[in-house]
Amino acid sequence: MTFAGLTPNQLLFILQGAGWTVILSLLGFVGGSVIGLPAAVGRISKNRLLRFGIAGYINLIQGIPLPIIMFLCYFGMSIAGFSVPALVAAAVAMTAYCSAYLAEIWRGALMSVPKAQWEAAECLALKPFQRLTHVILPQAVRISIAPTVGFLVQIVKNSSYAVVIGFAELTYTARLLNNSTFRPFVIFSIAALLYFAICYPLSLYSRRLERRLKRG
Amino acid sequence: MSYQFDFSFLYDYWPDLLAGMRLTIGLSVLSILFGFIFGSACAIARVHGGKTLRTIVGCYVDLVRNTPLVVQAFWLFFGMASMGLKIGAFWAAIITLVINVGAYTTEIIRAGLESIPRGQKEAADCLALRRWQVILYIELPQAVERVYPALVSQFILMMLATSIMSQISVEELTGAAYGIQSMTFRGFEVYVVVAVIYLVLSWLTRTMFEVIARIAFTRRRLRTPL
Numbered sequence: 001m002t003f004a005g006l007t008p009n010q011l012l013f014i015l016q017g018a019g020w021t022v023i024l025s026l027l028g029f030v031g032g033s034v035i036g037l038p039a040a041v042g043r044i045s046k047n048r049l050l051r052f053g054i055a056g057y058i059n060l061i062q063g064i065p066l067p068i069i070m071f072l073c074y075f076g077m078s079i080a081g082f083s084v085p086a087l088v089a090a091a092v093a094m095t096a097y098c099s100a101y102l103a104e105i106w107r108g109a110l111m112s113v114p115k116a117q118w119e120a121a122e123c124l125a126l127k128p129f130q131r132l133t134h135v136i137l138p139q140a141v142r143i144s145i146a147p148t149v150g151f152l153v154q155i156v157k158n159s160s161y162a163v164v165i166g167f168a169e170l171t172y173t174a175r176l177l178n179n180s181t182f183r184p185f186v187i188f189s190i191a192a193l194l195y196f197a198i199c200y201p202l203s204l205y206s207r208r209l210e211r212r213l214k215r216g
Numbered sequence: 217m218s219y220q221f222d223f224s225f226l227y228d229y230w231p232d233l234l235a236g237m238r239l240t241i242g243l244s245v246l247s248i249l250f251g252f253i254f255g256s257a258c259a260i261a262r263v264h265g266g267k268t269l270r271t272i273v274g275c276y277v278d279l280v281r282n283t284p285l286v287v288q289a290f291w292l293f294f295g296m297a298s299m300g301l302k303i304g305a306f307w308a309a310i311i312t313l314v315i316n317v318g319a320y321t322t323e324i325i326r327a328g329l330e331s332i333p334r335g336q337k338e339a340a341d342c343l344a345l346r347r348w349q350v351i352l353y354i355e356l357p358q359a360v361e362r363v364y365p366a367l368v369s370q371f372i373l374m375m376l377a378t379s380i381m382s383q384i385s386v387e388e389l390t391g392a393a394y395g396i397q398s399m400t401f402r403g404f405e406v407y408v409v410v411a412v413i414y415l416v417l418s419w420l421t422r423t424m425f426e427v428i429a430r431i432a433f434t435r436r437r438l439r440t441p442l
Binding site for chain 2: 052060062063064065066067068069071072075076079080081153157158160161163164171174175178182183184185188189191192195196199200203
């Protein structure tokens with residue numbers, strides 16, 4: 001029994017790859033959020049050194065291709081004495097990548113909260129941390145949801161760069177299958193379709209959120 | 217830590233890195249140039265075209281923007297080869313990059329075209345310009361000026377994305393690095409050097425587009441940030 005010239009086992013293999021793509025994307029997003037949120041807050045702090053330090057980190061990550069970050073994590077962690085599976089190296093690289101972009105997105109959201117809100121919070125005698133968590137962040141979250149969902153699409157697509165360090169996500173499994181079956185159009189069409197099935201709903205959702213936000 | 221860093225490979229393999237850099241720059245320049253032209257044409261078609269044309273361009277944009285560049289490159293490169301069409305890795309890379317960056321450019325320029333005030337088109341009509349003249353001389357330049365920062369960011373991402381073309385055997389910078397790494401076993405050091413080169417290239421790209429902006433947008437009527 002075959003489907004488009006592929007056996008059920010081969011199809012299962014490629015679906016497994018899609019599963020790892022989702023896992024890697026989630027790891028990148030969670031890790032990126034954990035670092036990206038404090039970075040976004042630090043980016044608007046009054047401390048000049050902190051601001052410039054974080055800006056430097058963001059420019060560094062955004063100026064290097066993700067495949068190179070993948071390689072650096074992969075080789076860097078092995079010379080630091082950890083023998084790590086490709087998943088860990090890929091997850092660390094995705095974390096670094098996502099944190100830089102999420103920090104910029106969220107900084108934009110924080111900055112688009114009107115300044116009067118900060119002042120009003122201060123008048124209510126809230127401490128700086130309380131001002132941020134009780135007044136500013138809830139409003140910034142509302143603004144940031146649409147671009148964040150949009151960035152999820154980038155995360156899923158760019159997780160495909162883990163192919164360079166041999167992590168068995170969707171692109172890598174598709175390539176392995178192509179090497180053994182040599183049906184590139186079928187296999188890479190299936191892979192593209194799976195990516196599309198993950199990304200397109202997110203794109204549509206992001207677009208809808210954006211429209212809703214514009215209407216207010 | 218007992219690991220000794222060793223950058224001595226630079227002495228022997230610098231020509232390889234230079235050749236890789238040249239290829240990276242070549243890929244970037246060609247794909248940005250043709251991607252911009254193609255994307256502009258698609259954006260005009262998306263705004264002014266008939267219903268069928270608009271739908272086709274819309275599908276193209278959605279399809280490309282929701283699948284990874286690597287898969288697009290594999291599909292084209294391995295797919296073409298399986299059909300007996302040998303166009304070579306370099307041109308397969310260029311075609312993939314142009315199709316890819318074209319889709320993003322379409323969306324960006326479309327947003328610019330849609331934000332042009334109606335008065336501009338009406339004024340152009342009053343001057344008895346033809347439809348294509350209005351689009352080419354009035355709408356497109358203003359649209360590009362309006363969305364210039366977004367375009368530049370996209371082109372820098374494009375330059376960085378050429379690094380994946382080593383996967384289809386184009387020996388650009390990342391490919392050259394992989395080759396050196398497999399001969400010297402100095403993976404970390406090689407990629408540190410390459411990362412620095414990419415940083416310099418990003419900075420150069422940004423500077424170059426600032427210079428282009430200064431030459432191209434002399435009148436600055438829009439006062440949008442560049």
